Amino acid sequence: MTLPLDSGAPRRVAIVLMSAVGSAVQGLPVIASLRRAWPRAHITWVVQPGPAALMAGHPDVDRFLPFHRGLGARAYLRFRREVSSEAFDLVICLQPNFKGGLVTRLLPAPARLGYDRRRARDLSWLATNHRIPPSPVAHVQDELFEFLDHLEVPRRYEWDFHFTDEERREHRRWRERFSRPVLAVVPRSSNPRRNWTLEGIARVIDVAGGDFGLQPVLVGGDSEAELRDGHRLRELCSIPPREELGGTLRQLAGRLQASDIVLAPDTGPLHMAVALGTPTIGLYGYTDPKRSGPYDRFIDLIVDRHSRDGERRPSRRTRPGRMAKIRVEEVVRKLERAMGRYL
Numbered sequence: 001m002t003l004p005l006d007s008g009a010p011r012r013v014a015i016v017l018m019s020a021v022g023s024a025v026q027g028l029p030v031i032a033s034l035r036r037a038w039p040r041a042h043i044t045w046v047v048q049p050g051p052a053a054l055m056a057g058h059p060d061v062d063r064f065l066p067f068h069r070g071l072g073a074r075a076y077l078r079f080r081r082e083v084s085s086e087a088f089d090l091v092i093c094l095q096p097n098f099k100g101g102l103v104t105r106l107l108p109a110p111a112r113l114g115y116d117r118r119r120a121r122d123l124s125w126l127a128t129n130h131r132i133p134p135s136p137v138a139h140v141q142d143e144l145f146e147f148l149d150h151l152e153v154p155r156r157y158e159w160d161f162h163f164t165d166e167e168r169r170e171h172r173r174w175r176e177r178f179s180r181p182v183l184a185v186v187p188r189s190s191n192p193r194r195n196w197t198l199e200g201i202a203r204v205i206d207v208a209g210g211d212f213g214l215q216p217v218l219v220g221g222d223s224e225a226e227l228r229d230g231h232r233l234r235e236l237c238s239i240p241p242r243e244e245l246g247g248t249l250r251q252l253a254g255r256l257q258a259s260d261i262v263l264a265p266d267t268g269p270l271h272m273a274v275a276l277g278t279p280t281i282g283l284y285g286y287t288d289p290k291r292s293g294p295y296d297r298f299i300d301l302i303v304d305r306h307s308r309d310g311e312r313r314p315s316r317r318t319r320p321g322r323m324a325k326i327r328v329e330e331v332v333r334k335l336e337r338a339m340g341r342y343l
Contacts, residue, residue, distance in 0.1 A: 009038040010089035010111075016046045016104050017094040018067045020190070021249065021268030024051035025159060025275050026141050026295070027094060032158040033148050035060035044088070046103060054249040054272075058162055067103060080106050094144055098122035113147065137314050141295040157296070159275035161253055171254035178242070180215040181343060183208045183335075184259035184278075185241060187218060187229045189267035193286045196265055196323050198229060202236035203328045204263065208335060209239040219255050220269060222246030261338045263331070265323070266292055274298055279342040281334045285322030290314040300341070301334050 013034065017027045024047060034043060044063045047055070052064040065082070068075045088109035093100050096115040101124025104112055114120055114128030116135070125131060132150045135143070148155050163171070175182065185205060188195045208214040218233065220226050222245045234240045244255060256262055256269060257276040264270040265283045273280045274294040282293055285305035291314035293302050305325040 010041055012042045012044070012088045012090075013038070014044045014046060014065075014088045014091045014107050014109065015094060016091065016100050016107070018046055018048050018069065018100065018103065019095055020048070021051050021054060022266075022271040022292075023095075023140070024055065025268070025271040026144055028055075028159045028275065029141070029155065029157055030094065030144050030148060031058070031060045032160070033153050033156040034151075036156055037151075037153040046107075050249060054161075054253065056250070057164070069099075076102060076106070079103060083107055092147060093124070093128055094147065096120040096124050098124060100124055101127035104128060113150070115143075119143075137291065137316060139291055139293075139295060139314055161250070161276070163250075163254065167250065167254055170251070171258045174244075174255055175258040178215045178217070180213055181260040181339075182258070183214040183216045184219045184256055184262045184273070185216055186220050186262065186264035186267060186269045187233065188220070188226060189265045191267075191286075193318070193320050194265045194267065194323065196283050196285075196326055198232050199236060200326060200328050200331070201263075202233055204331050204335065205233070205237050205241050206239055207328075207332050209237075209241070212335065212339065214261070214339075216241035217255075217259070218243045218245055219252060219259075220245055221252075260343055261335070263335070270294070279338045281331065281338060283323070283326055283331070285325055286318050286320060288315045288317065291316065301338055303330050303334055 042062045044065050045061050046065045046067055048069055049066045052066050067079055083106060086108055088107055091104055091107045091109040091112040093104040093114040096119055105127040111130055112128040113130045116131045117125045118134055132146050145155055187201055205216040209216050218230050218241050226245055230243050230245055253272050256273040256278055259278055262273040262278050262280040266287045270280055270282055280294060280298050281301045283303050288306045289302045289304050303326055305322045306319055
């Protein structure tokens with residue numbers, strides 16, 4: 001179906017992408033591309049409060065419309081009230097699941113563009129009246145780019161957080177606290193099945209700080225689980241790492257950018273670090289890095305315990321227990337490569 005865009009460009013556009021931080025980072029090139037193609041359009045991004053805080057001040061977004069997922073079913077009632085008087089020309093649903101579909105359906109618009117029926121999970125295709133063509137499973141970023149291709153919008157490969165001058169000065173001050181190259185270590189994802197063992201991380205930290213002359217620094221949030229992991233790592237390491245847990249998501253992004261190398265499982269900070277151009281060692285076993293790994297850079301630093309011999313195409317398949325298969329020696333080799341190739 002041809003999208004009914006009268007003048008070739010919509011005046012009011014809503015983007016539905018309410019997943020976690022990593023998905024929001026992957027949405028940045030889509031936003032940048034739409035803004036360059038439709039400079040006069042008013043762009044609203046429906047997003048969770050956390051990622052909205054990370055993207056605050058982004059010049060390509062006219063309004064962030066928070067979806068308060070933590071309210072449960074009440075979140076949809078609240079959202080419906082908030083948008084009942086709105087009017088959009090086009091809604092683009094980049095989140096092919098029940099939540100994304102329901103929110104898309106609540107946004108008043110004559111055209112709602114989403115994934116094809118095969119890739120739209122939980123019957124979320126019912127919320128859209130226009131769909132991108134079917135395509136094999138690909139890297140998440142490439143699938144988002146398919147929307148641009150369908151809209152005949154040129155792709156822009158931009159992942160810009162638009163830090164202010166004061167934020168950049170804060171990042172420099174943070175980096176000046178360390179006299180050695182910084183290895184930023186993100187110990188955990190919010191999904192425990194994506195996490196490597198703390199014992200393995202501790203051994204890598206000891207090698208990094210003792211043999212390689214790096215300064216290991218723990219970064220991330222300050223949840224009870226993350227603080228507990230930080231305490232346990234200090235016990236396990238013969239050379240305790242510095243701990244810089246907590247702060248805002250934008251502060252975390254600044255620390256990741258100011259670091260020299262990042263070590264992380266498949267989690268939001270990994271995608272933030274890659275987007276910011278910091279060499280990132282990605283630890284994968286539960287999820288497939290060919291689908292959810294770093295995009296177009298630092299592929300050589302991936303530790304892949306998900307893929308099996310002969311598997312070449314990206315897969316949505318998850319493999320519980322595979323993170324424990326990662327060996328310390330594998331990670332150390334990637335760390336050596338990062339130092340030799342990127343520092």
